[in-house]
Amino acid sequence: MASRSLFLSLRWRGSNCSSWSRLLSSGTATTEYVDEYPNNSETDDLRSRIFRLRLPKRSVTTVIEKWVGEGNPVSISYLRQISKDLRKSQRFKHALEISEWMVSHEEYKLSDTDYAIRIDLMAKVFGIDAAERYFEDLPPTAKTSETYTALLHSYAAAKLTEKVEELYERIKESDLSFPALTYNEIMTLYMSVGQVEKVSSVVEELKRQKVAPDIFTYNLWISSFAAALNIDQVKRILDEMRFDSSCNDGWMRYINLVNVYVTASRLANAESSSPIETEKGITQREWITYDFLVMLYAGLGNKDKIDQIWKSLRMTKQKMTSRNYICILSSYTILGHLKEVGEVIDQWKQSTTTDFDIYACNRILSAFADFGLTEKANDLHLLLIQRNCSPTKD
CATH class of the missing domain: 1.10.10 (Arc Repressor Mutant, subunit A)
Structure with missing residues (x-):
């Protein structure tokens, strides 16, 4: 989707951008940065200066303005990378200040992903209500599948089931196309609050919208039936995965692994020393969870395998x-x-x-x-x- 600017009018900028700037800078922008800049040009870069701001109250805006004022160029891709590194370090307030600086400079054309990240940061720094207000104040052209999903993620992370379901209805009524990720967010919420019976209806809607499920979709769907000890439904989903045209080698490893535990005859005869050994070569994104395996074995009454899995799990660094x-x-x-x-x-x-x-x-x-x-x-x-x-x- 083409990049676009959130700030389509000076009036919108004036009523929103300035207020967020005041919240972020806290009125101390001119005095917060006290570190000396090193003379060595190899270590004196914008990222280093920003990461030396250890306290959240210190202003990233001041650092960027000083950097630019010294005649140094700064690209939007570089700012995005710094923001990403800050988020990894859980320095969300500073990452949000970078986003604010980008928004306030119209020469930077923000992408849908930039807006979505901004919503996520709003929720983390100012709370869900702030993220919600920000999303609702966006012009229609900025309410994309990415920004909808970002707000949905914030609701789901806070386990706000009613708000998730209200936004889900808006999503279904919109003319936008949503990826599997959006539906996975809803299913993850239902799993986390114990409403596993609602997972299948989300999968049905995903299919109705002709959205291709990914490995997480199938994992959540399988886990919902595993939680109810419905082994027959698990087998049916595995069969469906086999005929999925997008299924790759990684998926087949996943399917084959689960089959080891689903098929009762193979369970009875399995002699592998540890589930961990079986799972070698399968990435964290692909292999079935220990909890799922435990539930399957409980349904089959196999205590020995449950003991083995529990011992294996306790021996890992997880x-x-x-x-x-x-x-x-x-x-x-x-x-x-x-x-x-x-x-x-x-x-x-x-x-x-x-x-x-x-x-x-x-x-x-x-x-x-x-x-x-x-x-x-x-x-x-x-x-x-x-x-x-x-x-x-x-």
Whole structure:
């Protein structure tokens, strides 16, 4: 899509650009940069000067203006790269200042991606409401699939289900074409808040719009049925993937791996020493999650394989999340292995995980209650409170 400027009129610029500039600069732009510039030209570049601004309150705008005032050129591609590096370092306020500087100089023609990044930064620096206002104030030509998806991502990251669904309806009513990424955002939200039954309807809409699903679409779709232990539907999706014209070698590795765990006869006879060995050569973007494998084995009643996967996962350098613990606890509970349930809770107590999915935590507490595991429920509830998680408990 062709590049375009957000600021199509001086009036729009005056009412929005200046206000964001004041928020970003905080009135201290002329005194915040105190570092000495090195004389060595090889190390004195714009990126280095900006990265020496360690405190968020310091002004990137001042640094860029000084750089340009010294007669140095600065291209939009260079500014984009600096902004990308700042975002990787989670220096979102400084990255947003670069975006603001680009917007305020009409010689720079911003792309749809620039606008989308700006919305994401608005949400991170000023909050969801600011990002929402910014998006709504955009002229119609700037409301593209990328900016819609950026706002959708901000809503989904904050688990604002109602706002996601409202924006989703606007997306469906628009004349724009959206990529699989947009639908994946919605499915990811539904998975994270426990509304797995809604995932299939999103896939149906994606297909109705003739959008090609990607590996993440299939992974989320498969995982939604795995969470419900619907193995037959998992097999059906794998069959569909085989006939997908866009399926490449990476997808086939993914399909073949999942088949090892889905086909009961092969599960019973599998002798591989570790799931990790099976997954060698498959990238992080392609291989099925451990949680999914655990759920499949729980559905097949194979405790030995669950033990093996859990041991393998604990031996990796991967940081555990509450989802990992909830998944293994659910599986052992379903199979009636209460000794292992207690061991996993003890392992969770000794972990350093700070990521908690409140919806999943509530579900496992309810499951403990349904199974009459009052002591285990109390232990887990106490653990969650100690980790500053606030589950509801009957």
